[in-house]
Amino acid sequence: MVEGEDLQMQNVEIFRELIKSPGKIVITTHHKPDADALGSSLALARLLKKKGHQVQVISPTDYPDFLSWMEGNDDVLIFEGNETKSSEIVNEADLVCCLDFSSLDRLNDLGEIVAASRSKKVLIDHHLDPDDFADFTYWTTDAAATAELVYQLIAELGEDELIDRAIAECLYAGIMTDTGNFKHPNTTEHVFEVCAQLIRHGADTAHVAKLIYDSNTVNRIKFLGFALSERLTILPEYNTAYFAVSQEDLKRFNSQTGDTEGLVNYALSITGIKFAALIIDRSVMIKISFRSIGDFSVSEFSRSHFEGGGHKNAAGGKSELSLEATVSKFEKLLEKYKDQLSNHIKTYA
Numbered sequence: 149m150v151e152g153e154d155l156q157m158q159n160v161e162i163f164r165e166l167i168k169s170p171g172k173i174v175i176t177t178h179h180k181p182d183a184d185a186l187g188s189s190l191a192l193a194r195l196l197k198k199k200g201h202q203v204q205v206i207s208p209t210d211y212p213d214f215l216s217w218m219e220g221n222d223d224v225l226i227f228e229g230n231e232t233k234s235s236e237i238v239n240e241a242d243l244v245c246c247l248d249f250s251s252l253d254r255l256n257d258l259g260e261i262v263a264a265s266r267s268k269k270v271l272i273d274h275h276l277d278p279d280d281f282a283d284f285t286y287w288t289t290d291a292a293a294t295a296e297l298v299y300q301l302i303a304e305l306g307e308d309e310l311i312d313r314a315i316a317e318c319l320y321a322g323i324m325t326d327t328g329n330f331k332h333p334n335t336t337e338h339v340f341e342v343c344a345q346l347i348r349h350g351a352d353t354a355h356v357a358k359l360i361y362d363s364n365t366v367n368r369i370k371f372l373g374f375a376l377s378e379r380l381t382i383l384p385e386y387n388t389a390y391f392a393v394s395q396e397d398l399k400r401f402n403s404q405t406g407d408t409e410g411l412v413n414y415a416l417s418i419t420g421i422k423f424a425a426l427i428i429d430r431s432v433m434i435k436i437s438f439r440s441i442g443d444f445s446v447s448e449f450s451r452s453h454f455e456g457g458g459h460k461n462a463a464g465g466k467s468e469l470s471l472e473a474t475v476s477k478f479e480k481l482l483e484k485y486k487d488q489l490s491n492h493i494k495t496y497a
């Protein structure tokens with residue numbers, strides 16, 4: 149069991165009651181889903197289908213190609229472009245399960261439809277500050293991944309023998325990526341226990357790692373090289389490093405959804421750096437990823453200045469300013485946090 153102070157885990161009997169008789173279930177997750185968001189959703193969908201339910205996974209937007217191997221991918225409905233159909237399905241659902249996000253605005257316009265629907269609602273998540281909208285909440289920031297919670301919920305229900313290789317690999321992918329390939333401090337004993345169980349249920353861990361991490365296009369690798377050599381700024385006085393990527397940069401390398409994922413971690417991997425950002429001009433808005441090491445809360449930073457949130461050491465936000473103005477706002481803000489950011493070993497050479 150995931151244990152800790154930060155728990156809002158209602159008795160699983162409430163969930164058992166919600167899924168007692170076969171019904172119509174929608175599973176949804178945050179926009180631009182990552183491996184944890186999509187893997188958790190598809191794993192739960194497959195399990196609930198095995199229990200006789202009619203299940204539809206709806207993603208607010210598209211997602212990276214390196215997730216398309218997940219079983220059930222072909223049946224995912226993308227809300228963007230299918231608004232009417234998605235809305236009808238949500239309105240007819242008996243139950244809507246919300247996975248890997250804590251606030252309904254992470255669903256874009258789908259959020260209002262979910263909020264207004266008469267269906268019962270379930271929240272399974274590990275992000276900070278959950279909205280209070282669910283009839284059953286299974287939430288703790290002590291979980292490394294939503295996939296870890298989905299496994300735990302299935303086990304608590306006593307349904308773990310329904311976990312087959314497809315479910316196990318979807319869940320494993322979520323845990324592997326949300327722990328940064330088992331590198332982050334959230335990689336607990338429980339994480340390894342769950343992974344051991346997923347292997348017992350058939351997960352081929354090397355295969356999943358290859359599909360997620362080693363399925364790059366040439367463009368993506370060249371973009372990585374370009375960003376590292378041309379778009380990385382290091383601010384030693386703040387132990388901070390950031391990338392600023394323009395629309396033209398994205399076009400030049402024919403950037404696809406997911407191609408920038410993980411880039412921010414290169415900035416954080418530099419010795420001495422404790423705060424990293426990836427600032428991208430996505431044309432409709434500037435999207436920012438934040439990462440930190442140690443006590444500096446990027447979730448608070450993002451919430452206070454960039455309309456975002458997330459976890460203490462991994463968060464995201466946005467800006468309506470231009471790329472240049474966003475970068476300059478970011479740099480100016482650092483002065484305010486200098487004390488928190490400066491006491492660190494400085495070795496950048």
Ligand code: 5GP
Binds near residue numbers: 275436457459463465
């Ligand atoms: P990423 O930088 O990988 O997109 O996101 C890092 C973490 O922050 C993820 O857990 C993600 O769900 C969360 N996150 C990213 N963007 C936002 C945002 O705009 N608002 C909030 N509340 N969370 C975000």
Ligand code: MN
Binds near residue numbers: 184185274293294
């Ligand atoms: Mn997650």
